Amino acid sequence: MENAVLLRSEEPLAHSPFIGSGSEIWNWLQSLKEEVSLDLLREGPLCQSEILGLREGEESTANTGDIEWGHRAQLEARLREITDAQDRLLDGTYGKCVDCGEQISVGRLTADPAAYLCLACQKLVERQHQFCTL
Ligand SMILES: [Zn+2]
Known part of the structure; x- marks a missing residue:
């Protein structure tokens, strides 16, 4: 088989307007997921936060826990985004808002291969977040 065969795909970019094949994405x-998992x-x-909680009693756990949990939550949310993107890749809906x-x-x-919103929707969400997190 020659490389030229691969380049002349039978499907004229019908459902994959991005560079690279599905398995590359x-x-x-997958590698992004591993990175986040390591983090x-x-x-x-x-x-x-457990140690801090023991030292300072139950009441302070809300405060100290927040920062720790905030970062964790971010990583977990990111992990979910990536997994969702893989799901969409299987569904054939990958690349759609x-x-x-x-x-x-x-x-x-x-x-960001895990992007799940188009630019317009992303901007809307960011604006909503600005209002909500005050
Ligand atoms: Zn959209």
């Missing part, structure tokens, strides 16, 4: 997401392990699950169904731009997917 899958591997990319999550390094966080040390709840050990620190989960909110409005529009095609997410290749640039966004190249920057």
Whole structure:
């Protein structure tokens, strides 16, 4: 088999407007997932806040726990994003905005293969967050 055969795909970019095949994106997401999982392990699950909690009593756990938990939650949310992206890859809905169904731009997917919102929806969400987290 020659490489030229691969380049002349029978499907004229019908459902994959981005560079790379599905399995390449899958591997990319997989390696991202491993990175985040490692970060999550390094966080040390709840050990620190448990120690602090024991020292200062129950009331302070809310405060100290928040920072720890906040970072953990971020990593866990990221992990979920990546897993969801892999699910969409299997579904054949990968690359589409989960909110409005529009095609997410290749640039966004190249920057973040786990992107699940188009630019317009992302901006909306960010604006909502600004209002909510006050
Ligand atoms: Zn959208």
